[in-house]
Amino acid sequence: MKKWVWFxxxxxxxxxxxxxxxxxxxxxxxxxxxxxxxVISILISGIFLGAFVNGDKQRANYFSETKEHRKTRTIISINILLVGLPHIFASIIFLII
Known part of the structure; x- marks a missing residue:
């Protein structure tokens, strides 16, 4: 699906x-x-990207997976973040108001 559909x-x-x-x-x-x-969308997106691991594990993951697998993980992560992005903005706006 297109990215705007997830948004x-x-x-x-x-x-x-x-x-x-x-x-x-x-x-x-x-x-x-x-x-x-x-918050859940940010956490799930970070888990799929591997953002919460240290450098050694991230380097090991990079060299142990294929390019297609890495691309798929990145696409899934971006899509999940796009679903949560309007919620993040709305909660910040209503928190300020």
């Missing part, structure tokens, strides 16, 4: 979060739900 999935899930918080009349739900989805 659109994030926007739709954010709209659902906004609708739920409006019906519940609890605007803190926006921060809690969107913040949770945003």
């Amino acid at each position: 659109l999935i994030g926007l739709v899930s954010l709209a659902l979060t906004l609708i739920v918080s409006i019906f519940a009349q609890n605007y803190n739900l926006i921060i809690k739900i969107s913040g949770t989805i945003g």
Whole structure:
């Protein structure tokens, strides 16, 4: 799928979060739900990229996998981050307001 589709999935899930918080009349739900989805997407994206390992393990992973596998991991990581990006922005905006 295209990258904008993943971003659109994030926007739709954010709209659902906004609708739920409006019906519940609890605007803190926006921060809690969107913040949770945003943080989880960052963590999962970092795990797929291998960003939370030290240099020795990252170097070993780099040389032990194929180029196609590395490309697939990177694409999955970017897609997961694109789903969580609208949630991150919304939780920051509602946290400031």
